[in-house]
Amino acid sequence: MALRAGVAGGVLSTIAVAGSANAATAAEPVTETIEMPTLTAALTSKVALSAEATQQAADAYQYRAEQQSAAEKAVKDAKKAHKAAEKKAEAAAEKKAEERAAAERAARSAERTDLSGVQTAAATSSSSGSSASAPSQDVPAPASGSVASVVSFLQAQVGDAYVMGGTGPNSWDCSGLVQAAFKQVGVDLPRTSQEQSTAGTQVGTSNLQVGDILYWGGQGSAYHTGVYIGDGKYLDAANPSKGVVIQDLSGYPADGAVRVL
Template sequence: MSHTAHIPSHRKPRRSATKVALRAGVAGGVLSTLAVAAAAGTANAAEPVTETIEMPTLTADLSAQIAHSADVTQQAADSYESRAEQDAAASKAAKQAKEDQAQAEKKAEAKRKAEAAAKKKAEQERASRSAERTNLTTQSGGGSSASSSDSVAPPASGSVGSVISFLKSQLGDAYVMGASGPNAWDCSSLVQAAFKQAGVDLPRVSQDQSTMGTEVGTSNLQVGDILYWGGKGSAYHVGVYIGNGQYLDAANPSKGVVIQDLSGYPASGAVRVL
């Protein structure tokens, strides 16, 4: 045994692997701590930058405000445009109404002139009929006729005279289909009313009136005979013979109750009820 074996060695003892690893781990932890701290420090140092990054949020709000302002502006523009369209439409309607009124006034003036002319013409025709009535009255009183049979005196009762007198009193009255007097007639209602003055009740329509009494030829007419146009039983018009080749009837809407000449409108047949 060496005599120095009991003397502790002055060499630095070797470090064991475990200690070396432990120390390395501690050193690594320290370094990690330092790295974390450094990162934290860096993060803290970057905080002002983070606050600057928040600016896009402010920019987005500003964009929203701008967009809202644009919407409001567009709405205002649309409102102005709509108002302008309404004003234009109102102006157009007012112009059209003015034109329509002018046209209506023009038509009304033309109508007034036409009515005045028609009234004047009617007065002239009435005056002419009055003259004809006076002439016919004179002729009837003298017993003039278109044929020898017209000279036959009316019945003693004077029934034919009352028929003719009634008919002449209606000269100038209007013709209205379906009317029955006292100022407007159609052909058959006038004949019916005239013969009622003589106590004779005739049917209302011309077809039936053409079948009454005794059939007589148009060449053998007598004052008071009923003239008809069309077939017997299907006549479309009637009048009354008043002598001198003339008859009195409610002719049509344009003529009214008038005296006409048989030569211009020959009858189809005639019947005698008195």
């Protein structure tokens, strides 16, 4: 009995110890759950940082988008301003051209009035100067009053167009107009400026008479011709932008002159 009681007591003691150990072992997981709040706080912090970074990226993207939109608007505004400036400049140019055309028409009308007096003086000059300067042998003698006829023909062409190689009746180049004017009085001039600069008698540009043929460039190598009409003016088929006009000789002095009348 005593032995059994001792054995039984030992067994119970062993069971008690084991139970205590198991109880202690079973309680250990409770200790591990204490660290969970720390892990949760760290994760929350990381999530918060990630959200802040995302917001910063979104703000930066929105800022760049606003900058791009502002730049595009500035470009559009600049294009509109440029177009408006171009239209304004075109309108100003058109107005200036109209004013210039009106002034030229008025000047042309005044010049035609002046030419009527020049023609009378030209006829007198032609009769008094015919003995002082005889034309070359290859130029026919002109009829009476031929200088006035030449000037009258030239006056009638004022306002016609300039066309390279033009010989009339509504468009001319410089030598074509000179040739046609003198043909009216029976003087057959060469066709080109170079040849016209050697026709007739060479005269100095300081002693010009109405009807003298002016040339620019060298004798025999002239590149332009016109006709002196008195009062320091000449008439020529100037260029495509001017056409047939009367101009002041002081603005474009000739290099030489020949007299065929």
